[in-house]
Amino acid sequence: MVETSKGGLFNTEKLIFGIRQVTQITGVSSRQLRYWEQQNYISPIQQKKGTSRQYDMHTLLKIANIQRFLSQGFTLSVAVEKAIKVGREAPLIRDFVLSRMNGVNIESDDRATIDFGFLDDSHKQRVLGVIDHGKTSFEIIDEV
Known part of the structure; x- marks a missing residue:
């Protein structure tokens, strides 16, 4: 098992996904991703000028959750709120379950x-x- 400072199997902060991978994994178009960035719902990782957008695991999960809530019929702003809530709750649930x-x-x-x-x-x-x-x-x- 590979240990990390957070006690997981591996350091998820080092998992980086290009915009094409994110669109394939989540089904969210690159156009939607750019719009969500403009609205400050998501942020790519800092990148060098001229390189394609990249996202960390945390943002990938947020994107997937926003898409999930949109597909359930929620508006974009409500889907983002729900995704933020899931993002805050998931580590607490994970830590509780793993400790018990x-x-x-x-x-x-x-x-x-x-x-x-x-x-x-x-x-x-x-x-x-x-x-x-x-x-x-x-x-x-x-x-x-």
Whole structure:
């Protein structure tokens, strides 16, 4: 595993995407991207004059989320607000889940459980996240 200062598998700040790659990945046209830049919704990374636009992973995810919300029927300004909110919430959710996750048990193609550890300091019950036939739920089980 490659460690980074943020504890991830790799340093996502070094993942750089050209404008063509961004359009292919997200389905957002280069014309739309330029408009979003003019509106200060997104920003390319600093670049040398005469080179094509490049975007970091954070901006790529923001673009993908804006596009997702637009496809759900939201206006551009609302889609941008929602994408900003997702961008703020996602690291918190990731950090919480990773700090609580003790393991994954793949029971079959249709069922898996995620062990989130003990419910409280009594260590009498465990919290499991369950994925069963595409549906998610939680189970609290007694420790034996």
